Amino acid sequence: MATEVTMPQMGESIAEGTITKWLKKPGDPVERDEPLFEISTDKVDAEIPSPASGTLTEIVVNEGETVEVKTVVAKIAEGDEASGGGGSETPAPEAESAAEDKPAESAPEPAAEAPAPEPSKSESSKPASAPAASGNGGTATREERVQTKSSPLVRKIASEHGVDITQIEGSGVHGRVTKDDIMAHIEGGGTQTQTAPAPQKQQQEQAQQTSAPAPTAASGPTATAGERDRVEPMTRMRQVIAERMVHSVQTSPHVHTYYEIDMKRVADIRKKTKDAFLQRTGGAKLTYTVFMMKAVIDNLAKHPAINASISGTDIIYHDYVNLGMAVALDGGLMVPVINDAQDLSMVGLAKQITDKATRARDKKLGPDELQGSTFTITNPGSFGSLMGDPVINQPNVAILGMGKIEDRVVAIDGAIAIRPRMYVTLGYDHRLIDGATAEKFLSGIKETLENFDETAL
Amino acid sequence: MAATRQAGLDVRRPGRVAYADGLRLQDDLVAMRQRDEGRDTLVLLEHPKVLTLGRNAHAENVLLNEQQLRERGFEVHEVGRGGDVTYHGPGQLIGYPILKLHDDEKDAHAYLRRLEDVLIATLADFEIEAFRHPPHTGVWIEHAGAKLKIAAIGVRLSKWVTSHGFALNVNAELSDFDVIVPCGIREYGVASMDKVLGTEVDMDAVADRVVVHFEEIFDRQVAGESNGKAVAS
Numbered sequence: 177m178a179t180e181v182t183m184p185q186m187g188e189s190i191a192e193g194t195i196t197k198w199l200k201k202p203g204d205p206v207e208r209d210e211p212l213f214e215i216s217t218d219k220v221d222a223e224i225p226s227p228a229s230g231t232l233t234e235i236v237v238n239e240g241e242t243v244e245v246k247t248v249v250a251k252i253a254e255g256d257e258a259s260g261g262g263g264s265e266t267p268a269p270e271a272e273s274a275a276e277d278k279p280a281e282s283a284p285e286p287a288a289e290a291p292a293p294e295p296s297k298s299e300s301s302k303p304a305s306a307p308a309a310s311g312n313g314g315t316a317t318r319e320e321r322v323q324t325k326s327s328p329l330v331r332k333i334a335s336e337h338g339v340d341i342t343q344i345e346g347s348g349v350h351g352r353v354t355k356d357d358i359m360a361h362i363e364g365g366g367t368q369t370q371t372a373p374a375p376q377k378q379q380q381e382q383a384q385q386t387s388a389p390a391p392t393a394a395s396g397p398t399a400t401a402g403e404r405d406r407v408e409p410m411t412r413m414r415q416v417i418a419e420r421m422v423h424s425v426q427t428s429p430h431v432h433t434y435y436e437i438d439m440k441r442v443a444d445i446r447k448k449t450k451d452a453f454l455q456r457t458g459g460a461k462l463t464y465t466v467f468m469m470k471a472v473i474d475n476l477a478k479h480p481a482i483n484a485s486i487s488g489t490d491i492i493y494h495d496y497v498n499l500g501m502a503v504a505l506d507g508g509l510m511v512p513v514i515n516d517a518q519d520l521s522m523v524g525l526a527k528q529i530t531d532k533a534t535r536a537r538d539k540k541l542g543p544d545e546l547q548g549s550t551f552t553i554t555n556p557g558s559f560g561s562l563m564g565d566p567v568i569n570q571p572n573v574a575i576l577g578m579g580k581i582e583d584r585v586v587a588i589d590g591a592i593a594i595r596p597r598m599y600v601t602l603g604y605d606h607r608l609i610d611g612a613t614a615e616k617f618l619s620g621i622k623e624t625l626e627n628f629d630e631t632a633l
Numbered sequence: 634m635a636a637t638r639q640a641g642l643d644v645r646r647p648g649r650v651a652y653a654d655g656l657r658l659q660d661d662l663v664a665m666r667q668r669d670e671g672r673d674t675l676v677l678l679e680h681p682k683v684l685t686l687g688r689n690a691h692a693e694n695v696l697l698n699e700q701q702l703r704e705r706g707f708e709v710h711e712v713g714r715g716g717d718v719t720y721h722g723p724g725q726l727i728g729y730p731i732l733k734l735h736d737d738e739k740d741a742h743a744y745l746r747r748l749e750d751v752l753i754a755t756l757a758d759f760e761i762e763a764f765r766h767p768p769h770t771g772v773w774i775e776h777a778g779a780k781l782k783i784a785a786i787g788v789r790l791s792k793w794v795t796s797h798g799f800a801l802n803v804n805a806e807l808s809d810f811d812v813i814v815p816c817g818i819r820e821y822g823v824a825s826m827d828k829v830l831g832t833e834v835d836m837d838a839v840a841d842r843v844v845v846h847f848e849e850i851f852d853r854q855v856a857g858e859s860n861g862k863a864v865a866s
Contacts, residue, residue, distance in 0.1 A: 458777030459822035
């Protein structure tokens with residue numbers, strides 16, 4: 177007899193849970209009440225004991241997946257079959273039907289509910305290029321495919337829409353049908369083809385950055401996981417980043433140029449005013465990023481080509497600054513946007529930075545807060561980089577990278593001095609911006625910061 | 634408070650404890666409570682500067698950063714569970730309630746809300762008005778129009794025995810929070826009692842009030858104390 181293990185109800189108002197770790201693998205004997213898996217729901221991690229003794233025969237919901245309460249997450253075969261194979265590495269469990277012997281557990285699918293930085297409507301463009309499963313390739317029966325190549329969530333969606341999962345080409349590991357695949361199938365009228373559309377076609381439609389085109393990795397060498405490798409699904413955020421980066425380098429011929437800026441004046445002003453500033457903002461700090469944003473905003477007004485986008489053969493000039501700021505997160509990054517930054521004081525900018533970064537980390541940003549940027553700032557210097565070559569955040573045409581500020585020995589008026597210095601990089605799209613324009617913009621930033629107007633505070 | 638069950642509670646206040654030692658202590662207490670031995674325990678302590686990294690945390694930048702963090706005096710501790718990077722350090726009152734929840738207490742969200750209630754009541758004793766800020770778990774205050782987080786909460790349940798708990802910023806060094814945030818940007822506004830009150834706050838006095846409110850809100854009465862610190866109430 178098989179016992180179904182379900183996602184437990186951890187509280188009245190808790191509707192779903194994410195499996196964070198399986199503590200047993202299929203084939204392992206389990207005792208009733210022995211810890212079987214770990215879940216996570218809003219600020220609560222919980223270790224869930226096995227409801228029965230026997231052998232864990234199948235893991236239905238993989239690590240990283242989020243499912244509703246009471247969803248079946250695993251199956252346990254009870255009784256004598258659970259012969260003591262304690263240290264054995266036998267991959268195939270001895271219980272249950274043949275169909276369930278397949279090591280489906282080795283093929284986790286991308287977490288269906290992973291926090292999506294923004295709504296992506298173009299999953300249909302994902303290439304169906306997953307390597308064929310090693311064990312159950314061509315000979316799998318229909319039931320096996322349904323069982324092993326999809327999650328309960330996907331199967332639920334399939335049955336709700338009357339879709340036959342076996343007809344969908346899975347893009348997950350080992351060809352698993354992911355939630356994205358099935359949604360794309362349904363949105364595409366159930367006629368998703370197995371070949372990915374050419375990325376070039378997509379780009380035309382996507383000039384407004386509402387979605388990301390497919391990464392094109394089809395022609396290079398591909399990786400296959402061996403026994404000593406570990407396969408983990410990309411989070412949704414990771415997938416979006418991957419798509420965006422490939423898209424950007426394919427779209428824009430990147431050129432990078434560097435300036436070194438003397439930060440003494442800014443450092444002095446900051447030191448003098450930061451405490452009073454903190455009072456005024458109610459907790460948002462006067463960081464160097466605030467100064468840089470102010471300098472960027474002022475200089476973008478003088479160089480409209482830097483604050484622009486390309487649409488086909490048209491140039492769109494933006495008479496406002498929607499400033500994207502890259503925020504590193506666990507396992508990825510997001511670029512929240514400060515809209516109409518040209519209208520904000522430095523106090524306003526500091527508050528926005530704190531607010532957007534907070535909510536980026538808490539995954540509470542609305543989709544509209546993650547798009548519509550006209551220029552982007554990133555700060556690899558906060559990790560120690562002296563300079564970097566950032567990739568343009570499409571559909572921007574330029575991105576500014578801040579290096580680490582550090583004391584360096586410099587010659588000033590024929591004398592040796594020690595000054596806080598920072599390298600600044602401008603990455604720009606050479607389709608629209610020529611070197612001279614980029615230089616003028618960066619030299620304007622340098623000028624603004626080295627002679628910072630204190631009254632701007 | 635008539636006719637309630639009034640279970641017993643041990644309070645342990647070992648002072649400043651390395652993060653790893655705190656974990657071991659919790660593991661021991663959890664195992665004990667799972668066997669239904671001993672009593673529910675509230676551990677109140679301080680940690681040295683430490684960043685705890687959940688399983689998802691070391692994908693990108695955090696590994697690169699680790700050495701720098703250590704150079705700046707942070708212990709870095711990977712914890713075998715999901716979740717974010719969190720900071721603990723001196724001036725934070727850390728509470729680890731190890732409770733075997735009763736049947737009518739077995740609701741993870743309700744448990745979080747009760748922890749928040751304990752801290753809100755404690756802060757009120759120091760004339761700090763604190764509140765919940767749904768959907769964000771934790772305790773918040775308002776300062777000059779901005780909402781700032783003064784206590785963080787994150788818990789673990791193992792067969793309905795609780796561990797981990799809360800971190801209340803009493804005299805916390807707020808700039809230490811910056812290191813877990815990129816771009817020199819703080820993840821959210823954080824506050825500390827001393828900054829709000831304009832004066833250093835006696836950690837023991839705060840811990841005392843936590844115990845009092847914990848007893849009341851969790852309906853457990855202090856039956857034992859250890860490690861020297863008396864519970865004044």
